[in-house]
Amino acid sequence: MPYDPSAFAPFAVTVDLVVLTVRRHALCALAVRRGEPPFQGRWALPGGFVRPDEDLSQGAARELLEETGLCAHDPDAPAQVNGAHLEQLATYGDPKRDPRMRVVSVAHLALAPDLPAPRAGGDANSARWAPVEDLLHQSGYGRDGEQAAPLAFDHARILADGVERARSKIEYSSLATAFCPPEFTVGELRRVYEAVWGVALDPRNFHRKVTGTPGFLVPTGGTTTRQGGRPAQLFRAGGATLLNPPMLRPEV
Amino acid sequence: MPYDPSAFAPFAVTVDLVVLTVRRHALCALAVRRGEPPFQGRWALPGGFVRPDEDLSQGAARELLEETGLCAHDPDAPAQVNGAHLEQLATYGDPKRDPRMRVVSVAHLALAPDLPAPRAGGDANSARWAPVEDLLHQSGYGRDGEQAAPLAFDHARILADGVERARSKIEYSSLATAFCPPEFTVGELRRVYEAVWGVALDPRNFHRKVTGTPGFLVPTGGTTTRQGGRPAQLFRAGGATLLNPPMLRPEV
């Protein structure tokens, strides 16, 4: 990297967040409504400028805290504090992606359990959880009759990349537990997989697989009937992060 | 992403390249010697500033061409032109990673077949292929008696991340063929896996696996004896990019 001042050009650097959760059996992402041009009034991913003295992961954690109240531990390593997992996703730097100036955005992926309604500087109307299906296919209208416009900037692409990352990563890692509360049942974990992948899984084979993978789940001893039916054992996430052999995503 | 001028700060944005190849049964990376401070005389990854009018992937492809002569097709999608695969790896933005100023580096990973000695602006002494083992563990001396100093900046970390990406990605994708010439034998492909993973694989089981995976390899009809022994069939990479089920990396 030779330092050639004639080749140097200043860029603005931002972090954008793909914050995913599972609500009502659907994979949802956090979206905020833009208050100023460009794309005023359109939905976008939360994000902001990186500050001069903070690392990219620090900036992402700060934005996550500001937008959701979630606290992410050192986001450089996989983190699980206050339920939030945060990792770098990819970087987007098309010269025309922001009409105002040259902006390079380092997107991050955050996974969180189901949360209360988001806050965005106190303005409840400017942030919401939306099913990723609705955000990505802007055909038709949302549940509340509101027309679904495409996300601002290249955020649809970023969201799609984040969703794909989450879908593939729960195959071979224990990351699906990041969508669950600290204690959860096998059935709740299965519903996470079903929501993220959009498929139905056999409860018996799923139970055999996750309870048979060493280090994936540790029983807490408690039980719950919050899902109805027979009481289910409660588990916490074990120390294992990589699943070997992986969970198999059904074909088609 | 509200535009708050008080929060905006200019950054320098660079691309750094982890260019990997397999030479003499070892996974090697391209390293260039730095001509100016900081880290003058130390080895570093090739890279340079992103130009104001080019995308990140374009910048990475340009640097790759300048440093190796390799031409990478649209690097946004997985590419295979002139033998080079190029993809974005990760972005590194620690405020102190470059003592001169705030530099955010978007690292890219390139995989190439064995190439002639690298050129670096005609200065043959300032670029070389080095085994990643030597570059990452700076214990002792290199093959030519030269003391191995750590890579400049945070490039050891970047290189380690790139190597880990390559090691895991050849498990579930056909990416290992990017290390091979256009036509190759099953044995040559196996030696790629062995070099990248640093393990020995059973030739019979490997042969069964790769020839039995639909779309992985397509026979060209030719044979070769360039590896000695019985003539081996020649193959080209098939259309499949994802291997399902994946190649299994042996434990330990």
Next chain:
DNA sequence: GATCATAGTCGTCTGCCTGACGATAAACAC
């Protein structure tokens, strides 16, 4: 209280894939 619906948990069976490894084939070196 009996019945039903719901959800959880344990087993069984079959087929596929992998690892271990024997055996054969086709080139080259001497």
Next chain:
DNA sequence: GTGTTTATCGTCAGGCAGACGACTATGATC
């Protein structure tokens, strides 16, 4: 020819996943 090297085919046993039957324990309903 003999030995060496590499490629390729086959066999066999163990493990794991998909399909699915059976049983259990709760709340809801009649």
